[in-house]
Amino acid sequence: MTETVDRLLDLAEARMCDAGYRGFSFRGLAAEIGIKSASVHHHFPTKAGMAAAVARRYGERFFELVGRRPRETADEVIAVYRSIFRSEIERDGRMCLNGMLGAEAGGLPAEVLEEIETYFRRCIDDLSSRIGGPNAAERAFHIMAALEGGLILARAYGDISVFDHATASLTTPALAAA
Numbered sequence: 789m790t791e792t793v794d795r796l797l798d799l800a801e802a803r804m805c806d807a808g809y810r811g812f813s814f815r816g817l818a819a820e821i822g823i824k825s826a827s828v829h830h831h832f833p834t835k836a837g838m839a840a841a842v843a844r845r846y847g848e849r850f851f852e853l854v855g856r857r858p859r860e861t862a863d864e865v866i867a868v869y870r871s872i873f874r875s876e877i878e879r880d881g882r883m884c885l886n887g888m889l890g891a892e893a894g895g896l897p898a899e900v901l902e903e904i905e906t907y908f909r910r911c912i913d914d915l916s917s918r919i920g921g922p923n924a925a926e927r928a929f930h931i932m933a934a935l936e937g938g939l940i941l942a943r944a945y946g947d948i949s950v951f952d953h954a955t956a957s958l959t960t961p962a963l964a965a966a
Contacts, residue, residue, distance in 0.1 A: 793831050795821050801842045805882035808892050809839055809900065836897035839889070843903035846885045851910065862919035863959040866931055869915065870955050873935040877942050877951060887936040908932065931958055 796817055803812035814828040814835065832838035853872050857864070876884055886907040893901060915928035938954035 790831075792821070792823065792827070796828060796831060796838070797842050797845060800838055801846060801885060802880075802882070804839065804842060805876070805885050805888055808888050809835075809896055810892075814838075836899050839897075840899040840903045843886060843889060843900060843907065847903070847907040847910065850907070851914070854914065856918065860918065862921065865915065865918045866958050869911075869931065869935060870958060873939060873955075874948070874951055877939050878948055881943065883939050883943060884936060887939060890936075934958055 799817050799820055800812045803816075812835075814832075815825045818825040818828050828838075832841065850872065854865075854868050857868075873884060876882055886904050889896065889900060889904050890908065893904065896904075911932055912925065912928045915931055916924040919927055919931075921927070934955050935958075938951040941954050942948050942951035944950075
């Protein structure tokens with residue numbers, strides 16, 4: 789990728805994490821980096837194509853961060869996921885990109901929806917395979933729901949400790965046995 793493409797993707801991601809799919813425009817991105825809107829269209833013919841590329845790149849980065857570690861425990865896996873989600877809102881008050889877009893799923897183009905679904909399916913599959921045990925898939929869904937919900941609550945409250953409260957029980961013995 790070129791430096792311009794990287795900058796465009798970074799800006800679009802920041803806008804979408806803050807305000808969703810409608811939070812960015814080609815004209816706004818172009819103005820911010822000092823190029824013509826036609827140049828954005830050269831790299832990304834459609835807004836949906838750009839948003840799908842941003843979501844795909846976001847997912848790739850996420851899965852690099854949560855990669856398997858030798859002899860990891862279920863609690864360690866959950867802690868890694870929790871830490872990465874927390875860092876999203878802690879760093880700049882923004883949401884998980886795919887969580888933000890997922891909330892808008894009813895009005896998004898198919899290619900963007902496909903990337904969001906791929907991300908969440910991958911999260912559930914990864915978590916359930918790594919935490920193991922009975923009801924691993926159900927636990928993985930619960931973990932993802934708690935993490936995404938924790939971000940929403942923390943953003944609504946304007947307080948990161950709300951995320952901590954919402955996700956604190958993810959690794960408690962009672963939940964792990966469920």
